[in-house]
Amino acid sequence: xxxxxxxxxxxxxxxxxxxxxxxxxxxxxxxxxxxxxxxxxxxxxxxxxxxxxxxxxxxxxxxxxxxxxxxxxxxxxxxxxxxxxxxxxxxxxxxxxxxxxxxxxxxxxxxxxxxxxxxxxxxxxxxxxxxxxxxxxxxxxxxxxxxxxxxxxxxxxxxxxxxxxxxxxxxxxxxxxxxxxxxxxxxxxxxxxxxxxx
Amino acid sequence: xxxxxxxxxxxxxxxxxxxxxxxxxxxxxxxxxxxxxxxxxxxxxxxxxxxxxxxxxxxxxxxxxxxxxxxxxxxxxxxxxxxxxxxxxxxxxxxxxxxxxxxxxxxxxxxxxxxxxxxxxxxxxxxxxxxxxxxxxxxxxxxxxxxxxxxxxxxxxxxxxxxxxxxxxxxxxxxxxxxxxxxxxxxxxxxxxxxxxxx
Numbered sequence: 001x002x003x004x005x006x007x008x009x010x011x012x013x014x015x016x017x018x019x020x021x022x023x024x025x026x027x028x029x030x031x032x033x034x035x036x037x038x039x040x041x042x043x044x045x046x047x048x049x050x051x052x053x054x055x056x057x058x059x060x061x062x063x064x065x066x067x068x069x070x071x072x073x074x075x076x077x078x079x080x081x082x083x084x085x086x087x088x089x090x091x092x093x094x095x096x097x098x099x100x101x102x103x104x105x106x107x108x109x110x111x112x113x114x115x116x117x118x119x120x121x122x123x124x125x126x127x128x129x130x131x132x133x134x135x136x137x138x139x140x141x142x143x144x145x146x147x148x149x150x151x152x153x154x155x156x157x158x159x160x161x162x163x164x165x166x167x168x169x170x171x172x173x174x175x176x177x178x179x180x181x182x183x184x185x186x187x188x189x190x191x192x193x194x195x196x197x198x
Numbered sequence: 199x200x201x202x203x204x205x206x207x208x209x210x211x212x213x214x215x216x217x218x219x220x221x222x223x224x225x226x227x228x229x230x231x232x233x234x235x236x237x238x239x240x241x242x243x244x245x246x247x248x249x250x251x252x253x254x255x256x257x258x259x260x261x262x263x264x265x266x267x268x269x270x271x272x273x274x275x276x277x278x279x280x281x282x283x284x285x286x287x288x289x290x291x292x293x294x295x296x297x298x299x300x301x302x303x304x305x306x307x308x309x310x311x312x313x314x315x316x317x318x319x320x321x322x323x324x325x326x327x328x329x330x331x332x333x334x335x336x337x338x339x340x341x342x343x344x345x346x347x348x349x350x351x352x353x354x355x356x357x358x359x360x361x362x363x364x365x366x367x368x369x370x371x372x373x374x375x376x377x378x379x380x381x382x383x384x385x386x387x388x389x390x391x392x393x394x395x396x397x
Binding site: 036063074077095153 | 212213
């Protein structure tokens, strides 16, 4: 696979949310406003890139039998760094994301990439893979949040957009709204892919 | 056996390294985190006791715990303008903490929600500031009220709850009422007339 593809595959062809259907729990929870989505996307990308780099660096020293606990330690370390730095330097964002920052530890996208990619590929390719997957996840969150915040709250990035005459569709910012939006977008993507093939 | 020892050694090294990195980051971030907490509380105290001098809001301890704050009009702590306390109540998905300021007669003069992790778009509307307004409409309702007036509309009270977030609204309202009643007990009753403050 070409080096450029290692990056771009995460954006669409292997998008973690829409194509691999990984990490859906935080996706459902924090894609209710664009502000949360962007913050979560950046935090995830940071952890994903660094954990991919470290996992790839140490892949030759790590015995197969204990690779998973070692990956978890590496991932948990970076997540804790993000959590501490956010609490100290971006308290509002930290407050808004709440429990979902510590929960990045158990986000299966990160462990999935460590196991399926970074543990078997060079540092440079793992970095690109982490960046691509991170951006792909952020992109998916952003698209979902964009749709849900406008329909469910009449706002965009916290600013009133549709005016006081608009009656927000509450269901869109609650979890069912996320399920509906993800389902419809996945369906749309499958339809587009099918049409392009034939 | 040799294999087990080798794995234990590698896992040990990895965890020690991780702990060292985290220790370093914590060392840098901790003072900042405490500073942010202090700033948030300080700002909340100022909005809860708007007439108090920023240098003359003093905590009152019971054991090691701060049970309430006294606010004075002058920096030399004369001219008591009121009290502030933190009210805590279980909301829908979090414990909601509100800092409440009252005057010497027990009438609410200011409040600020310190912490809540309620449902975004529903429960979080207890902090919503409507377009073109300066302060959150839900919290504004409490200003000028006393303990006995504090109940949400569904419970027959005067506080209009947030649509779709009765539990969050009720948590804030009831925790403030309880806090006020506790404060009254601690003080042995509020004064009947407001103290005259010349400023």
